[in-house]
Amino acid sequence: MTSTANGVTPSYGLLRAAEAVTNWRALAATGLAGLAILLSVFLSIALTKASFLLGAAGGLLTLVVALSGYSAVGILLMRQAQQQPVGIVDAFTQAVFTVHRLLGVALMMLLLVIVVSIGATLILLCCKIPGIGSLLYAIAFPALTVLIGTLIAGMLYVALPLAAPAVWEGNTVWQTTARLLVIMRQRLAPVIINLVILSLLVFVLAGVVSLVLYSGYMTTAGLSAAVGINPFGGVVQALQSTMMGGGMGGMGYGGYGDGQSYGGAVAFASGLLLMVGGIVPGLTYINGICLVYLQTIEGLHFGQAEEEIRARMDDAKRLAKEAKDRANAQMQAAKASAQRADTPAAAEPAPVPAAQRSCFACHAPLAADDVFCGECGKKND
Numbered sequence: 001m002t003s004t005a006n007g008v009t010p011s012y013g014l015l016r017a018a019e020a021v022t023n024w025r026a027l028a029a030t031g032l033a034g035l036a037i038l039l040s041v042f043l044s045i046a047l048t049k050a051s052f053l054l055g056a057a058g059g060l061l062t063l064v065v066a067l068s069g070y071s072a073v074g075i076l077l078m079r080q081a082q083q084q085p086v087g088i089v090d091a092f093t094q095a096v097f098t099v100h101r102l103l104g105v106a107l108m109m110l111l112l113v114i115v116v117s118i119g120a121t122l123i124l125l126c127c128k129i130p131g132i133g134s135l136l137y138a139i140a141f142p143a144l145t146v147l148i149g150t151l152i153a154g155m156l157y158v159a160l161p162l163a164a165p166a167v168w169e170g171n172t173v174w175q176t177t178a179r180l181l182v183i184m185r186q187r188l189a190p191v192i193i194n195l196v197i198l199s200l201l202v203f204v205l206a207g208v209v210s211l212v213l214y215s216g217y218m219t220t221a222g223l224s225a226a227v228g229i230n231p232f233g234g235v236v237q238a239l240q241s242t243m244m245g246g247g248m249g250g251m252g253y254g255g256y257g258d259g260q261s262y263g264g265a266v267a268f269a270s271g272l273l274l275m276v277g278g279i280v281p282g283l284t285y286i287n288g289i290c291l292v293y294l295q296t297i298e299g300l301h302f303g304q305a306e307e308e309i310r311a312r313m314d315d316a317k318r319l320a321k322e323a324k325d326r327a328n329a330q331m332q333a334a335k336a337s338a339q340r341a342d343t344p345a346a347a348e349p350a351p352v353p354a355a356q357r358s359c360f361a362c363h364a365p366l367a368a369d370d371v372f373c374g375e376c377g378k379k380n381d
Contacts, residue, residue: 016081017201017288021280025088026076030283032088033069034275040065067102070286071095071168077287078168081294104173105163105180109155116151120144154184157192165293174313178305179297187296194295198288206281213277217270231266 020026040062048055072088072095079086086094123144127137159180166176183191224231357366359373359380372379 016291017198017284018205018280020077020080020283020287023076023080023283025085025091026073026080026283026287027279029069029073029076029088029091030279032092033066033072036065036069037062064099067099068092068095071099071102071164073283074164074168074286074290077283078165078290081287081290098167101167101171101173101176102164105167105176108173108177109159109163113151113155116148120148150188153192154188157195158184158188161195161289162191162293162296165290168290169293174309175302178302178309179300181309182300182302182305183296186300191292191296194292195289198285198292201288202281202285205284206277209277209280213273217273229262231262 040058044055044058044062047058072091075091075094076086076088079091123140124137127133127140129136162183163176163180166179171179221231357380358364359366359376359378361378362373362376364373364375366373366380
């Protein structure tokens with residue numbers, strides 16, 4: 001069996017995903033992250049009651065906390081797969097300072113969806129051309145179906161799951177995007193197959209954990225009732241009080257009055273068991289996507305893809321700058337034209353009157369075209 005440079009054995013592969021439950025650092029980080037998310041949710045609810053804007057800010061904070069906790073656990077498991085152990089504090093620190101990269105990759109995916117949607121819309125508009133529109137539609141419809149379907153499959157089964165391990169590896173937004181593009185171009189089908197296998201493994205583990213917890217839960221509840229503790233009495237009484245208008249709230253018959261004091265304890269215990277039950281399949285999934293990512297990138301080269309993305313981004317920036325300069329020039333021209341229109345036209349200078357003629361003999365005034373003086377009759381040339 002051959003091993004990769006990261007210490008992942010391809011033939012062993014996804015069978016190592018369940019080893020995540022043996023990583024006590026990941027288990028501790030999961031508990032801390034769950035507690036932080038729970039406190040953040042309670043804080044968001046309290047802020048929402050005070051102000052909608054504060055509630056929205058609390059919701060954004062909850063999202064950041066959840067992504068940071070998810071990333072911290074992922075970093076711990078990624079370093080384990082790379083055989084490079086890291087401490088819990090360092091994992092949370094790295095997660096906090098890289099969570100913006102996950103958001104950046106998600107934004108890049110959203111922009112890609114928008115661009116493809118705009119292109120597909122323009123193609124469909126061309127299919128409305130009279131005469132040849134139906135022929136174009138017959139060709140465009142299957143082509144767009146394959147293109148959009150491949151994009152959706154690539155994003156759901158490749159980009160979204162593998163974006164996080166790429167960031168946890170230490171890549172920037174552009175490097176992560178380049179890796180995802182190369183993987184989608186060259187190894188889309190193997191990744192989808194591996195992730196389907198991982199999903200089946202997680203599903204089986206979730207079923208086993210659910211069976212263990214459900215059987216133990218119901219058995220413990222039955223034993224509690226046998227010793228006189230009715231753990232569900234408070235819930236039943238609350239439902240009866242709601243249905244009967246509260247008229248039976250204080251009767252406490254059927255053992256419901258005794259069980260009411262255990263309602264809060266049962267609710268807390270049920271939530272705790274639910275969280276514990278999600279740890280095993282959750283850690284298995286996170287560890288699994290780390291293993292899939294490390295196996296997938298073996299032998300791939302991303303330098304050219306990074307250069308292409310950088311060149312396209314430079315072109316986009318250049319085009320945006322040129323468009324901005326043109327818009328500014330047009331605005332300046334329009335402003336100058338408006339200023340000229342508002343400024344009154346300068347008055348034309350009055351014509352300079354011609355010099356007054358007079359008779360050289362009697363000095364009587366003469367008109368411009370007079371040849372003879374009207375007073376003395378002398379000829380004036």
